[in-house]
Amino acid sequence: MTTEAAARHIGRPRSSATDATILEAVLNLMGDVGVAGVTVAEVARRAGVARATVYLRWPSRAALVGAAAKAVAGGKPFELTGDLERDIRRGAAFLETVFGAPYFNAILPELMRAVLADPQEITFDDLAPNREGLATEYRELAATQGFDGSIEPQLPFDLLFGSALAHLLATGTGPSPDYSRQVADVVIAGLKRRGP
Amino acid sequence: MTTEAAARHIGRPRSSATDATILEAVLNLMGDVGVAGVTVAEVARRAGVARATVYLRWPSRAALVGAAAKAVAGGKPFELTGDLERDIRRGAAFLETVFGAPYFNAILPELMRAVLADPQEITFDDLAPNREGLATEYRELAATQGFDGSIEPQLPFDLLFGSALAHLLATGTGPSPDYSRQVADVVIAGLKRRGP
Amino acid sequence: MTTEAAARHIGRPRSSATDATILEAVLNLMGDVGVAGVTVAEVARRAGVARATVYLRWPSRAALVGAAAKAVAGGKPFELTGDLERDIRRGAAFLETVFGAPYFNAILPELMRAVLADPQEITFDDLAPNREGLATEYRELAATQGFDGSIEPQLPFDLLFGSALAHLLATGTGPSPDYSRQVADVVIAGLKRRGP
Amino acid sequence: MTTEAAARHIGRPRSSATDATILEAVLNLMGDVGVAGVTVAEVARRAGVARATVYLRWPSRAALVGAAAKAVAGGKPFELTGDLERDIRRGAAFLETVFGAPYFNAILPELMRAVLADPQEITFDDLAPNREGLATEYRELAATQGFDGSIEPQLPFDLLFGSALAHLLATGTGPSPDYSRQVADVVIAGLKRRGP
DNA sequence: TCCTAACCGAGACGGTACGTCCCGTCTTTCA
DNA sequence: TGAAAGACGGGACGTACCGTCTCGGTTAGGA
Incomplete structure (x- = not known):
């Protein structure tokens, strides 16, 4: 949920990259096994991230999946x-x-x-x-x-x-x-x- | 699920009324708590049926929900x-x-x-x-x-x-x-x- | 289980051979998979008998296993x-x-x-x-x-x-x-x- | 089950008290209802623990019961x-x-x-x-x-x-x-x- | 020879426990 | 301080059995 407007600074680019990595992992996984098959553990594994790190950014699996869906479908x-x-x-x-x-x-x-x-x-x-x-x-x-x-x-x-x-x-x-x-x-x- | 052209059975035949009772319970539950809230245990409870009886008819929760959805949406x-x-x-x-x-x-x-x-x-x-x-x-x-x-x-x-x-x-x-x-x-x- | 003093029966009498066949199946199965692995269904399958037939003779799995054990260990x-x-x-x-x-x-x-x-x-x-x-x-x-x-x-x-x-x-x-x-x-x- | 030589763990360590609590619950239950009456769910309930926590420590009901028996009979x-x-x-x-x-x-x-x-x-x-x-x-x-x-x-x-x-x-x-x-x-x- | 109760195979059914999987929270260690 | 690792409470899943119950069909007496 890190706003992309934070990109201005060289200070902490890592955090916002992680957001994208995670969402991408969600989308990959969704393509592979369908929405029902998406688990937080597998998303974390594919993103190379701890499960807790996912929960620092989105409060629930549903929010995570929703964000991924919105990212791919919205705003264009x-x-x-x-x-x-x-x-x-x-x-x-x-x-x-x-x-x-x-x-x-x-x-x-x-x-x-x-x-x-x-x-x-x-x-x-x-x-x-x-x-x-x-x-x-x-x-x-x-x-x-x-x-x-x-x-x-x-x-x-x-x-x-x-x-x-x-x-x-x-x-x-x-x-x-x-x-x-x-x-x-x-x-x-x-x-x-x-x-x- | 029970084929009406009930070919010569051996063994106790399935109660065809039960099929409908179960699907109805699914629909009620779906209305009350949404698709995500549907659990096989609660469906069975509402239908007055054992959980195993549900699984005799549909192989998984997804199939059950799908059948209920189809029943309400299709065929007309x-x-x-x-x-x-x-x-x-x-x-x-x-x-x-x-x-x-x-x-x-x-x-x-x-x-x-x-x-x-x-x-x-x-x-x-x-x-x-x-x-x-x-x-x-x-x-x-x-x-x-x-x-x-x-x-x-x-x-x-x-x-x-x-x-x-x-x-x-x-x-x-x-x-x-x-x-x-x-x-x-x-x-x-x-x-x-x-x-x- | 069938008393040999077969009290005045009407109708078809139980096959006493079946008793032995079933107990033998229990013992075989016990040898193969242990006591915990003995299931009435598998006993029936091995004895070539319906599950209900087993229950006509012994009231429960425990009684069946007990009878088999007694048969092999006792009386000698x-x-x-x-x-x-x-x-x-x-x-x-x-x-x-x-x-x-x-x-x-x-x-x-x-x-x-x-x-x-x-x-x-x-x-x-x-x-x-x-x-x-x-x-x-x-x-x-x-x-x-x-x-x-x-x-x-x-x-x-x-x-x-x-x-x-x-x-x-x-x-x-x-x-x-x-x-x-x-x-x-x-x-x-x-x-x-x-x-x- | 928790090795006392607790090699450098990463992640939250297992509560070693829980091990004992669970085994004690098994023994209590065994005394109350016999070995056959021991269920993992009831053990967990008595130990104030989630069922999954029991399975983290012992892979099956049999292993759990065996461990409890060993604890009471062995090592002395x-x-x-x-x-x-x-x-x-x-x-x-x-x-x-x-x-x-x-x-x-x-x-x-x-x-x-x-x-x-x-x-x-x-x-x-x-x-x-x-x-x-x-x-x-x-x-x-x-x-x-x-x-x-x-x-x-x-x-x-x-x-x-x-x-x-x-x-x-x-x-x-x-x-x-x-x-x-x-x-x-x-x-x-x-x-x-x-x-x- | 026919009747009839009991037998028998097959499988549905209400239950209950199992072992697995996942969620969301938490507690630890490491960098 | 944050991230990794993973324990933990909770809860649903799908499977496997139990013991009971209905079916259809068969079979061995007694009338």
Whole structure:
């Protein structure tokens, strides 16, 4: 949990490196044996660290796994340009990348669990900040760019994200470029206000 | 677990009622304490059954939880009528029901884990048999009913299912009727062949 | 277990051969895996019999094992001739045979347990009827055959039996002929009235 | 179990008090419910210790029970003085004490099992170190102290030990002082070299 | 010869203990 | 002081047996 903003100093680089080493070990292990197979002892072993050292940084196995999942999935929104059609296409392409990442389908159930947990451990916006970003853009720009303004503004993102997820569940792999393009086509066509 | 085509048994036959009692206990427990809180001992206690009896039917806690999840989520496809537009609308409404079911968001991560597990414990088609049903229908009827036949035939279902899932993740509850209707509208509009 | 005075039965009588088959299986198994390793299921398997069949004859595992132990160890006293010296030598030789029997050291701890159990399951006299036989003889004949009549009459047997037992415990095998002879010599010499 | 020569440990050292507490709990329990009634869970409960802590020290229930039995029965040889007749009398008196100890007849079958087990869990010399001690003494001193040097040197101890054991088995209690004295008398008389 | 109680194989079932594994905390030694 | 090592309390897991119980089917008398 050492903030990366501590990097400024030459004083104590070791501690923050350990964080990363541990999280990486978690991800490796998750890929090898699944979330359920991740044990603190094995994580420590792979990171070359004592079990106690892990507990100095995260209070529990769940927090550790959550942090690893968040590290791999969060914080990388695609850029919004102000052109809705373009942004929807970029979004589809971006999700294609995310869903195709290594570890991703090992981590996904853990992310779901954390998002749906009671109390919630991660918000969906932590994972997919652009849901709100795209919604805001849609709310503001739909009318002026020929889109149907009466539509729930989060819906475009949900269609993109959800179809990628459904594809992953059904086939075991993320969406193909072709599939992503078709999704974007259908979503855009479906949202465009029909002719005069 | 007890096959209804109960082939000539020797020995005392399994009580088929017990299967259901146990699964029900799992679901109750899942609702009370979450998937992680489910223990075989407590399941057995609630079902009024010995722990060993549970293990006669399912080889591990994971299999038991998976079976319970499957029992609550699977096997209930919506009926396909042959009218694509109608079936898409029915699908959206059906998913609204499924995603709004009690236990559902406690069970969902478990289902995802089982589907994405290696080896796969449940197939997505076990859970959502209509993905293929609707795909087949779309493949055969799209052209004659004014839909774009060049589209990946599973895509309509993925858009419906995925948006509901995204909505659940983002808001914590299943899609509202209004949201479902809008999804169906957009998907249908997006798939219809444009032009003169 | 089947009383041969088979009280007026109606229905199919128990096969008395089965009793023996089962006990033999117990002894075999005891030899192979020790008393602790004897399970009713394995006994039944080796006897080619259903587990329930075993329980029709003996009420518990303990009773079964006890019966097997008793069957192998009991009921074979050596003959008393009325000549004390001769009988002591015969006793030593007899014990040499008993302690050298196959199974014997697998069964011995079980016999001890049964004898020392509270409540007692077998009496020592069941196992070694000659302890009292020889004591009676000693009590009656010691004086007239030159033995010390003030000695506890069970002591001769205890010395014979006990030394054989100690030898078994220390070396893992029953007493050798030579050892037995020496024991008899020492006991006889020790008991003989000294002096003119 | 904790070696007193505690080689430079890293990590938290085992509490040596815990060893004793656990063994004491085993002995108490053995006295209350017999060897068969000893469960690791109940031992741990009585010792105020986690079940896993017991398994850190002994690999199985059998080993634990064996260790407790050994602790109560072994390691307390009587002192040898170099005077054979005196040592035989002391030995008889010592065995009288040992066989009269509380728990002893609950523990005895367990000891026999451990000694006769394959592989052997305890050697007889662990329990009765003076068998060899007295044998050595006899071998060296018999001739000079008027004893028969052609006798198997372990035989004196076997006669003492064995008769006490036989007495316990037959009567349920250890040898009385009178019985012990008679045993010593007979053994000594039996071993003495007869006159010219 | 047929009836019928008992036998017998097979295996489900309620229990209980085992030995293993892991968690999160703690106590020690070493650098 | 922090990290390594590992003991410890706690608790769930999956396995193995026990002794009981139901099944289906067989078998040896007595009527």
